[in-house]
Amino acid sequence: MDATALASRARQSRGREVLPELLALAGDPAAGDDRWQAAASAIELLLWTERPGDAAELAESVITAEADTALAKQDFPFDTALLAADLHAGIPAGPRLRRLAGLPPAGSVLARRLDWLAGRLDGTGPAALLPNHHDWGGAPGALGPVGEALRKQPYATLRPNQRRALWSALESANDIDAARRLRGAGGDDPPSYPGRVWLAGWAVHDGDPAEAERLLLSAAPLWRPYASWDCLPTDLAVEPTLRRAVTPAVWDRYLSGPLGPEASEGEA
Numbered sequence: 001m002d003a004t005a006l007a008s009r010a011r012q013s014r015g016r017e018v019l020p021e022l023l024a025l026a027g028d029p030a031a032g033d034d035r036w037q038a039a040a041s042a043i044e045l046l047l048w049t050e051r052p053g054d055a056a057e058l059a060e061s062v063i064t065a066e067a068d069t070a071l072a073k074q075d076f077p078f079d080t081a082l083l084a085a086d087l088h089a090g091i092p093a094g095p096r097l098r099r100l101a102g103l104p105p106a107g108s109v110l111a112r113r114l115d116w117l118a119g120r121l122d123g124t125g126p127a128a129l130l131p132n133h134h135d136w137g138g139a140p141g142a143l144g145p146v147g148e149a150l151r152k153q154p155y156a157t158l159r160p161n162q163r164r165a166l167w168s169a170l171e172s173a174n175d176i177d178a179a180r181r182l183r184g185a186g187g188d189d190p191p192s193y194p195g196r197v198w199l200a201g202w203a204v205h206d207g208d209p210a211e212a213e214r215l216l217l218s219a220a221p222l223w224r225p226y227a228s229w230d231c232l233p234t235d236l237a238v239e240p241t242l243r244r245a246v247t248p249a250v251w252d253r254y255l256s257g258p259l260g261p262e263a264s265e266g267e268a
Contacts, residue, residue: 003037003229010041010231013257019045026062036062036071037229043081044232048255052238056085060096063110067103075113076131076226077234083117083126084238094121132197132235132242136205140175147173155182160191167195176202189215193222193233201241212245220253225260232259 001009003025009018022045025031025038039062046055059081063071071078082100086093101114117129127133143151147169150162158166167190170179179199183189190196196219203212216236223233232254236242257263 003034007041007229007231011262036066040229047237052084053089055081072104072108086126136201141173143173171198
């Protein structure tokens with residue numbers, strides 16, 4: 001079975017069942033692109049099952065072996081695995097990032113990303129470099145002209161794409177006060193996974209774990225895979241603030257699925 005089929009099975013609530021098959025495929029030198037794609041899926045499952053050290057070791061081994069293949073056009077979740085091992089397993093990411101950055105072709109997506117992370121790590125620490133990290137509790141930035149224009153319109157009159165654009169602008173600006181005013185005026189929860197996760201982080205910051213859990217549970221049907229091998233959103237498993245909202249119910253909902261297109265098929 002190829003990596004795409006295994007990832008689909010993982011999204012169908014069978015992630016723990018297919019993990020050994022993914023790991024076997026990720027270790028097969030003759031598997032072609034299925035090798036690094038299976039490794040990507042396996043890394044996500046390892047992070048969700050509290051094995052960040054194993055996830056980073058797999059990322060390091062597959063980059064070492066496949067750096068000059070189509071893997072060089074990717075960066076996620078290999079970069080996340082290295083950062084998560086630093087934060088949650090005490091395995092420094094810096095030496096690995098610097099070594100691995102020199103393996104893919106110069107100027108490739110992976111080489112640039114690893115080199116950039118190596119340069120930023122000492123100044124920021126790994127947490128701030130993880131996916132979906134926000135400065136929860138920090139001051140908001142500028143909303144931008146599109147966001148400002150949409151914010152001034154009655155929410156009920158906005159088209160679905162305009163609502164998504166408004167919530168995206170609020171999230172990018174980290175403007176929780178404007179988001180609260182919007183919801184208080186009759187606005188719904190954000191219509192996208194990132195927006196609800198952002199609000200969940202703020203709920204954690206505000207000491208409202210029940211609301212954080214509700215938002216993460218409601219975000220699950222909105223999550224969509226980044227690529228065919230993407231089987232779980234890694235942000236909830238590794239970002240420290242978001243991890244505090246991953247209750248047993250949230251853990252079970254995401255790891256036991258279904259998620260993504262497989263969830264939509266089940267609802268059809």
